[in-house]
Amino acid sequence: MSARITIRVKPGSTKGPLVVESPDGLTVYVRERAVDGAANAAVERTLASHLGVAASRVRIVRGQSARIKHVEIAD
Numbered sequence: 001m002s003a004r005i006t007i008r009v010k011p012g013s014t015k016g017p018l019v020v021e022s023p024d025g026l027t028v029y030v031r032e033r034a035v036d037g038a039a040n041a042a043v044e045r046t047l048a049s050h051l052g053v054a055a056s057r058v059r060i061v062r063g064q065s066a067r068i069k070h071v072e073i074a075d
Contacts, residue, residue: 001075002072002073002074002075003072003073004061004070004071004072004073005025005026005070005071005073006025006068006069006070006071007025007026007027007028007043007047007068007069007071008024008025008026008027008028008067008068008069009027009028009030009039009043009067009068009069010027010028010029010030010067011030011032011033011034011039011042011067012030012031012032012033012034012039013029013030013031014031015029016028016029016030016031016032016042016046017029017030017031017042017045017046017049018046019046019047019050026047028043028046028047028050030042030043030046034065037064040060040064040069043060043069043071044058044059044060044071045058047071051073053073057073057074057075058071058072058073058074059071059072059074060072
């Protein structure tokens with residue numbers, strides 16, 4: 001079974017890599033700019049590290065070009 005979560009992404013942030021939990025959900029700050037998928041790859045790595053799972057288990061399933069993304073975490 002896998003889980004899906006919705007996150008907000010802040011690419012090109014000097015705070016990153018960082019995951020902030022708030023009542024509105026998770027916000028993922030990454031240093032990489034949104035060019036050629038660099039920010040998406042960084043989001044997957046950062047979120048995997050935060051959740052304590054392998055990076056290969058985290059996948060963006062919707063919102064590849066948006067700041068709001070739907071992410072699937074596989075078992």
